[in-house]
Amino acid sequence: MENEAVVIGAGIAGLTAARVLSDRYDQVTVLDRDELPDEPVPRRGVPQGTQPHILLASGLRELDARLPGFEAELIAAGGTKFDMGTGLCTYRLGRRWPSVATGVELVAATRPLIEGLLRDRVTKLPGVTIRHRVAVSGLTGSAAGVTGVLLDSGETIGSGLVVDCTGRGARSDRWLTALGLPTPAQLEVKVGVAYASRLYRRRPGDLPDWEAIFTLPTSPHERVDGLVFPVEGDRWLVAIGGWHFPEVPTDVEAFERFARELPDPLLGELIGRAEPLSDIVVAKFPSSRRRLFEQLEEPPPGYVALGDAICSVNPIYGQGMACAALSAGALGAALDKHSGTAMAREYYAAVATIVETPWQFAVGGDFGYSQTTGPRPRGIKLLNWYSRQIAYASQIDAEVNRAFVRVQQLLDPPSVLTRPEFVLRVLRKAGERRRQG
Numbered sequence: 170m171e172n173e174a175v176v177i178g179a180g181i182a183g184l185t186a187a188r189v190l191s192d193r194y195d196q197v198t199v200l201d202r203d204e205l206p207d208e209p210v211p212r213r214g215v216p217q218g219t220q221p222h223i224l225l226a227s228g229l230r231e232l233d234a235r236l237p238g239f240e241a242e243l244i245a246a247g248g249t250k251f252d253m254g255t256g257l258c259t260y261r262l263g264r265r266w267p268s269v270a271t272g273v274e275l276v277a278a279t280r281p282l283i284e285g286l287l288r289d290r291v292t293k294l295p296g297v298t299i300r301h302r303v304a305v306s307g308l309t310g311s312a313a314g315v316t317g318v319l320l321d322s323g324e325t326i327g328s329g330l331v332v333d334c335t336g337r338g339a340r341s342d343r344w345l346t347a348l349g350l351p352t353p354a355q356l357e358v359k360v361g362v363a364y365a366s367r368l369y370r371r372r373p374g375d376l377p378d379w380e381a382i383f384t385l386p387t388s389p390h391e392r393v394d395g396l397v398f399p400v401e402g403d404r405w406l407v408a409i410g411g412w413h414f415p416e417v418p419t420d421v422e423a424f425e426r427f428a429r430e431l432p433d434p435l436l437g438e439l440i441g442r443a444e445p446l447s448d449i450v451v452a453k454f455p456s457s458r459r460r461l462f463e464q465l466e467e468p469p470p471g472y473v474a475l476g477d478a479i480c481s482v483n484p485i486y487g488q489g490m491a492c493a494a495l496s497a498g499a500l501g502a503a504l505d506k507h508s509g510t511a512m513a514r515e516y517y518a519a520v521a522t523i524v525e526t527p528w529q530f531a532v533g534g535d536f537g538y539s540q541t542t543g544p545r546p547r548g549i550k551l552l553n554w555y556s557r558q559i560a561y562a563s564q565i566d567a568e569v570n571r572a573f574v575r576v577q578q579l580l581d582p583p584s585v586l587t588r589p590e591f592v593l594r595v596l597r598k599a600g601e602r603r604r605q606g
Contacts, residue, residue, distance in 0.1 A: 171329040172194055172195040172196065172329065173194060173195065173196040173197075173198070173327065173328045173329055174190045174193075174194040174196070174197045174198070174328050174329060174330045174331075174332065175197075175198050175199075175200065175317065175318050175326055175328040175330070175331050175332070176190065176197065176198070176199040176200070176331075176332045176334055177200055177201075177305050177318065177331065177332070177333050177334060177335050178199075178200075178201060178333070178334035178335045178336065178476075178478075179199050179200070179201035179203070179205060179288065179299055179301065179334075180201075180214070180215060180284065180334060180336065180476070181283070181284055181287065181476070181489075181490045181493050181494070182334035182336075182475050182476025182477065182478070182493035182496075182497070183199055183201070183332070183334035183475075183476075184199070184284070184287045184288055184291045185231075185232070185235075185287070185493055185494045185496075185497035186332045186334055186475050186476075186497045186500060187199050187291050187294070187297055187299075188235050188236065188290075188291055188294065188497065189235070189497045189498065189500055189501040190330070190332070190500075190501075191291075191294045191295070191296055191297050192501065193501065193504050193505075194296070194329070194330070195296055196296050196298070197294075197296055197297045197298070198298050198300065198326060198328075199291075199297065199298070199299040199300065200300050200303045200305055200318070200320075200326075201214065201299070201300070201301045201302075201303065202214065202301075202302065202303060202304040202305075203215075203301060203302075204301060204302060205288065205299070205301040206281075206285075208285070209246075209279065209281040209282040209284075209285035209286075209401075210281050211280075211281055212281070215280065215281075215284075217280075217452045217454075217484060218280045218281055219366055219450045219452070220280075220364060220366050220408055220450070220452050220484070221366065221396050221398050221406050221408045221487075222279070222280040222283065222484075222487065222489075222490060223275060223277075223398075223487030223490075224275070224276065224283060224490045224491060224494075225275070225487065225488060225490070225491035225577075225578045225579055226253075226273045226274065226275060226491075226578040226579075226580055227491050227494075227495060227578055227579035227580050228490050228491025228492075228493075228494040228495065228579075229275070229276060229491075230580075231491070231494040231495055231497075231498055232287070232494055235498075236287070236290045236291075239286065239287070239290065240276060242286055242290075243276050243278055243282070243283065243286060244276060246278070246282055246286060246401055247278065247282070247400070247401025247402060247403075248276040248277060248278035248282070248400075248401060249276065249277045249278075249380055249381075249398075249399040249400075250274055250275070250276045250277075251274065251275060251277070251380040251381065252270050252271055252272070252273065252274050253271045253273045253274070253275060253574050253578070254266070254268065254269045254270050254271035254273075254567075254570065254571075254574070255268050255269070255270050256275075256379060256380035256381060257275075257379070257380065257381045257382070257383055258376075258378070258379040258381065258382045258383070258433075258435060259383045259384075259385070260382075260383070260384045260385065260432065260433035260435075261384075261385040261386075261387060261560060262387055262557075262560055262561060262564070263387070263432070264564060265433065266563065266564055266570065267564070267565075267567075268378065268379075269567045269570065271567075271570060271571045271574045271575075272571065273571075273574050273575060273578050273580065277380070277381060277398040277399050277400060278400055278401055279400045279401065279406065282400070282401050283490070303320060303322075304320060304321040305318045305319070305320055305321075305335075306319050306320060306321045307319040307344045307347065308331060308341070308344040308345065308347075308348060308472065309325055309327070310348050310350075310471060311348055311349070312348060312349035312350060313470070314350075314469060314470035314471040314472070314509070315331050315345075315348065315350070315469055315470070315471035315472035316328070316471060317331065318331055328471075329471065330471060330472070330473070330504075331471060331472045331473075332472075332473055332474075332475055332500070333472065333473070333474040333475065333478045334474075334475050334476050334478060334493075335478055336476065336477040336478060336481070337458055337477045337478070337481035339474065339477075339478040341472070341474060341478070345469055345472070348469075350469040350472075351465050351466075351467060351468070351469065353460045353461045353462045353464065353465055354460075354461045354464060355458060355459065355460050355461065356458065356459040356461065356543070356544055357456050357457070357458050357459075357543055358456060358457045358458075358532050358535060358536075358541060358542070358543030358544065359455060359456045359541065359542045359543055360412060360413075360454065360455070360456060360457055360483050360535040360541055361412060361413040361414070361455060361540060361541070362410060362411070362412055362453070362454040362455075362483055362484070362485060363410060363411070363414045363417040363451065363452070363453045363454070364408050364409060364410025364411070364417075364451070364452055364454075364484075364485070365408065365409055365410065365417060365418045365419065365424055365449050365450065365451045365452075366406060366407060366408040366409075366449070366450050366452075367407050367424065367440075367445060367447055367448070367449050367450070368400075368404050368405065368406055368407075368445070368446040368447040369404065369405040369407060369439075369440060369443035369444060369445055369446060370403065370404060370405075370443060370444040370445075370446055371399055371403045371404050371405045371443070372403075372443075375405070375439060375442075375443065376397075376435075376439065379435075380399055381396075381397055381398050381399060382395065382396065382397040382433075382435055382436050382439070383395075383396050383397075384396075384431045384432065384433045384435075384436060386411060386412075388412075388534070388537030388538055389537055389538050389539060391432070392411040392412050392413060392414070392538065393409065393410070393411040393427055393430070393431065394409075394410055394411055394485060395407075395408070395409050395427075395428060395431045395433075395436040396408045396409075396410075397436055397439060404446060405439070405440075405443060407428075407436070407439075407440055409424060409427045409428055410485060412535065412538050412540070412541070413538055413540040413541075417451050417453070418449065418451075419449060419451055420449065421445075421449065424449050425437070425440065425441075428440055429441075454483060454484055456543070457481060457482045457483055457528075457531060457532060457535065457543075458480070458481050459479070459480045459481075459482075459524070459528055460474065460478070460479050460480070461521075462474060462479060462513075462517040462520075462521075463517040463518050463520070463521040465514075465517070467510055468510060468513035468514055468517060469510075469513065470509040470510045470513065471509075472513070473500065473513055473516055473517070475493065475496050475497065475500065475520075476489070476492070476493035476496065477489060477493075479496070479520055479524065480492065480520075480524040480527070480528060482527055482528060482531035482532070483531045483532075483534070483535055485531075486527065486530060486531045486534070488527040488530075488531065488579070491578075491579055492523055492524055492527055492579075495523045495579065496519075496520045496523055496524075499516055499519035499520055499523060500516050502519070503515045503516035503519065504516075523579075526576065526579065526582075526583050527579070528546075529546060529552065529583075530556075530577065532545075532546055532549075533546065533549055533552050533553050533556060534553075534556075536549055536553065537553060555592075555595075557599075558595050558596060558599040559573050559586065559595050559599075560573075561598070561599035561602040561603060562594070562595045562596075562597075562598035562599040562602060564602055565598055565601060565602050565605075566594070566598045568594070569591075569594060569595055569598060572585055572586065572591065573586065
């Protein structure tokens with residue numbers, strides 16, 4: 170059993186974990202209660218699978234390093250690669266960002282395509298077995314540690330390590346408590362986010378100057394954002410969403426009205442002339458959650474959580490898949506140095522560092538609205554004020570914009586944004602931008 174690992178959940182987090190574990194265990198078994206499709210189509214176990222997903226540059230780099238050729242395969246399957254500065258038309262604070270290269274590139278594709286390609290690659294790894302339509306009902310073991318999993322069928326699977334990738338609804342707190350093992354404290358910030366998406370046919374010349382659109386609201390008076398991504402099959406994936414909606418655009422009339430009312434007309438104009446290919450699909454995200462495993466003095470041996478089972482933030486910021494990929498890398502590094510509680514402790518400390526920036530960015534933005542409730546991060550007012558100054562400055566200063574994009578894409582640490590010379594540049598340029606009106 171020591172040379173066997175079990176992963177619960179076959180989403181992005183579970184698959185990236187399996188890839189890392191395959192280098193360190195003779196047998197890796199991935200379990201998922203869902204029906205895993207052969208084609209890249211949405212599945213029931215991923216309720217937001219129809220909505221736009223972004224694999225941040227850091228996550229794409231991590232996957233391509235662990236599965237060489239993954240990026241090229243994603244592009245060959247219909248993904249669109251573009252620079253964040255010249256391909257993404259970004260609007261906020263009353264104007265568009267200028268078209269200036271950042272050197273940071275993304276590949277736009279649907280969540281089902283990204284997951285499907287990843288699952289196909291992981292399935293072919295030696296020693297990896299993926300079982301679907303299998304439900305885990307608990308963990309096996311004792312107060313000394315976790316030794317495996319119990320299935321609804323009564324079958325038990327022993328392992329040297331169980332990795333919980335079951336998402337924000339993870340039941341492992343109950344499972345750990347049943348064995349007499351400690352569980353982490355949890356933070357929850359209620360953000361009241363809802364969004365609706367629809368697919369449209371994509372034709373050459375639809376967006377002559379751009380590849381994608383991201384229109385962001387300026388809090389607290391604006392609440393609606395709009396997003397357009399090119400996805401496989403020559404389609405546009407269009408989403409309208411926002412914070413604390415009095416109504417969600419569930420019908421065509423409301424969807425198009427929300428689009429027309431965005432402060433930048435580009436999205437509304439696009440869908441006004443594009444051919445719709447699907448119905449409108451609505452998803453809701455009531456709260457961001459973070460489980461503080463790093464605060465446990467003695468984290469349970471034989472078990473770790475990964476991905477949304479640790480930290481699930483407002484999906485508008487698109488950070489979940491990249492955090493999962495980076496966390497899987499941290500798990501591999503911890504396994505190479507330690508075992509048992511020491512391994513788990515080092516792993517959770519590393520993950521806390523990975524998710525801290527996404528948590529601060531997301532929760533900080535969410536608290537721009539008075540309706541958002543929950544524990545406020547220390548210094549959130551100052552952080553939000555400075556973040557807005559960076560946004561102002563980046564609209565007229567390419568160097569500031571590149572630095573911010575690299576931090577937002579989890580390529581550089583946030584400390585680069587607080588270096589004295591950078592802060593002075595931001596404040597000077599932000600003042601210049603505001604004087605322009």
